[in-house]
Amino acid sequence: MSSTTLVTGGTGLLGSQVVPLLRDAGQTVRTLSRHHRQPVEGVQHAAVDLLATHDVDHALDRVRIVLHLAGGPKGDDVSTGNLVRAARRAGTVEHLILISVIGADAVPIGYFARKAQAERIVATSGISHTILRAAQFHDLALRTVRAMARLPVLLAPTGVRWQPVASAEVASRLAELTLGNPTGRVTDLAGPHTYTLEELQRSYLATVGKRRIRLPIHVPGKLGRAYRSGANLAAEASAGIETWEQFLAARTTPR
Template sequence: MTNPMNPTSPADPTGAPVLVTGGTGTLGRHVVPLLRRASGQDVRVLTRNPRPAADGVAYAAGDLLTGEGVDAALAGVEVVLHLAGDAKHDEATTRTLVAAARRAGVRHLVQISVIAADLVPLGYFRAKHAAERAVAGSGIPFSTLRAAQFHDLTLKTVAAMAKLPVVPAINGIRWEPVDSRDVAERLVGLALDAPAGPVTDLAGPAVRSLGDLTRDYLAAAGKRRPTLPLRVPGAVGRCYREGVNLAAPGADRGARSWDAFLAETFPAGAPAVGTGRVRTG
């Protein structure tokens, strides 16, 4: 296989299929076709709801929570991209995958995680860190990419808040949202290269307060809502105010901005995007 980011990387002569978990999710929908085009290898997606194969992509029935079908899905696979996960079961499902991958002789396991997984005192981050430890301690050569919050998740968060009669403008929390397409490109490059262990974090091009992200969404979507500044108390609020969740200096930065993402999502509202302000009333 040839790394599209490094054309001199050696080709994989085996022609083994690449397995992707979470291949039908937000990130997987970008990763799977890009991986197929970049590698020329067959791609196999592990899913609880299989569908007919198409364009070199096969769908294998399997459940990482119960383990059912996972060994069969890994048969003949040498490279795995692990994109599936949730805060409640992330460690357990990752350990199920790791055990099956060892039995299958997988030679490279690529994992997506979140920036500051070991530092932010929230269940989602703790689960991601536990999954990281499961992969790192597996004995399987691996690459782990920590990324910032995707634009898609950011949109879901601010849209949910915008349903309230008064929208909280949480300025003490700062994010650096990254486009899932930029993350997909980075993951495919890792999958087609040699295992690299923990790699450089990937964040979006700018650090923005959650309040500004919310106001940008309201402007782009043409919504008029009163906003109310809100401070998050306790250890979580302090963590975010100190910027513990942000990428360290030297992190890689995605090219696609939050403003551009909103302009794509709400083209009619594109001129208002990026102002960081919205009239109330």
């Protein structure tokens, strides 16, 4: 009986890049997302909402490896718990891979806290697992600075630094981990350079030919202290290759 690799969130930004890599490596791949999708050659699909408890079991039929990429602003801990319980019931899952975020257990934001809880659920699941923490993608950095630049006055939180990384490089690393043996928590993956938010904003504005009055703001409380201490950064991490500047030049059009 053939086995299947299940990729949750397989139609998202990251999943859509990982799935072809696994398929080309000879894996039988099944993607899982909340909505029905048109069939893709060589890839099965299951429409399942992991925040609910129904219809999860059939998606795990004959599944040996689970790559858990599905996530969002809310509910990562709930969806991960539902997935783990279904994987236990299936009894065939030998390797569970989770994507998380650098600083999950150190940055006092709900999204990070839920990622940290998802890590704990996987680590205590009794299923052999691998956990990769990655920095924010270039795509998120672009969406963030683009949205901020829509205002006539550019709010500029001070003390905030990012290590944006190419999503394609994270996808490649996840494919490698999925095809390998369970290794627990692996080395974090970040971009090749660290930038202040001001630097990300300035380079975006210069690339698209915009000018904005900047208004520096102090990030207060625990969140501000976390960012200023670099809690969201990886002191020791594997470094990607594509820089923010290269990504920006390829995806923006000067005016």
